[in-house]
Amino acid sequence: MPDVSVKICGLTRESDVAVVAAAGARYCGFVFFEKSPRCVTLPQARTMALAAPPGLAKVALTVNASDAELDEIVETVPLDMLQLHGRETPERVAEVRARYGLPVMRAVGVATEADLPALSEFGRVADQLLVDAKPAPGADLPGGNGLAFDWRLIAGRRWPCPWMLAGGLTPQNVARAIEMTGARQVDVSSGVEEAPGRKDPGRIEAFVKAASQSVPAVPRL
Numbered sequence: 001m002p003d004v005s006v007k008i009c010g011l012t013r014e015s016d017v018a019v020v021a022a023a024g025a026r027y028c029g030f031v032f033f034e035k036s037p038r039c040v041t042l043p044q045a046r047t048m049a050l051a052a053p054p055g056l057a058k059v060a061l062t063v064n065a066s067d068a069e070l071d072e073i074v075e076t077v078p079l080d081m082l083q084l085h086g087r088e089t090p091e092r093v094a095e096v097r098a099r100y101g102l103p104v105m106r107a108v109g110v111a112t113e114a115d116l117p118a119l120s121e122f123g124r125v126a127d128q129l130l131v132d133a134k135p136a137p138g139a140d141l142p143g144g145n146g147l148a149f150d151w152r153l154i155a156g157r158r159w160p161c162p163w164m165l166a167g168g169l170t171p172q173n174v175a176r177a178i179e180m181t182g183a184r185q186v187d188v189s190s191g192v193e194e195a196p197g198r199k200d201p202g203r204i205e206a207f208v209k210a211a212s213q214s215v216p217a218v219p220r221l
């Protein structure tokens with residue numbers, strides 16, 4: 001049975017790291033975006049990153065961050081990947097990759113067919129894509145809204161680099177999402193919380209279990 005890797009994003013407590021690792025997730029994410037209820041300070045993120053066991057990749061999520069902001073994050077927090085979740089251009093993605101020598105995952109919001117070409121464009125410069133729901137116009141957050149998109153839009157599609165499915169995933173719907181899209185990696189934030197910014201260990205375990213037991217769709221030729 002093919003393995004599906006899970007990223008649990010928006011951890012805020014050291015105890016979350018142990019829960020995520022024990023559940024069998026492959027990645028954990030720390031949010032550096034002030035408007036988010038999951039935003040963490042550099043010392044908080046450092047403490048969590050140092051608590052992560054080998055095999056749990058640590059991802060910093062930023063939104064249109066400057067070099068100065070990224071410098072501070074990368075210098076303080078031991079990381080395995082940078083997630084760019086704003087309006088970063090392909091040139092900026094390439095610049096960030098070169099500057100830090102870390103893999104970069106670029107998030108792309110999807111609501112309609114018109115959003116799909118951006119996935120091919122960013123797939124040529126990023127190490128990974130995060131295929132997320134496009135937030136409603138005027139939303140405070142560019143992600144982490146618990147909003148799903150129409151998975152039929154990407155069913156069986158492939159891009160030049162590995163990708164993760166995100167947006168409104170929950171322990172209840174993740175198996176269906178994987179079956180419909182063929183995703184081999186999934187990312188969740190609000191769907192495993194008991195309140196905004198507070199992860200629920202039971203929901204994390206249920207999510208990883210449901211994702212791991214799912215079978216991705218056969219890719220379209």
Ligand SMILES: O=C(O)c1ccccc1N[C@@H]1O[C@H](COP(=O)(O)O)[C@@H](O)[C@H]1O
Nearest residue numbers: 036143144145146167168187188189190
């Ligand atoms: O989680 C956040 O607060 C956040 C803030 C700003 C940009 C992205 C954010 N989260 C990312 O969005 C996806 C989907 O979230 P959800 O599961 O729909 O709540 C999440 O996995 C993060 O990568």
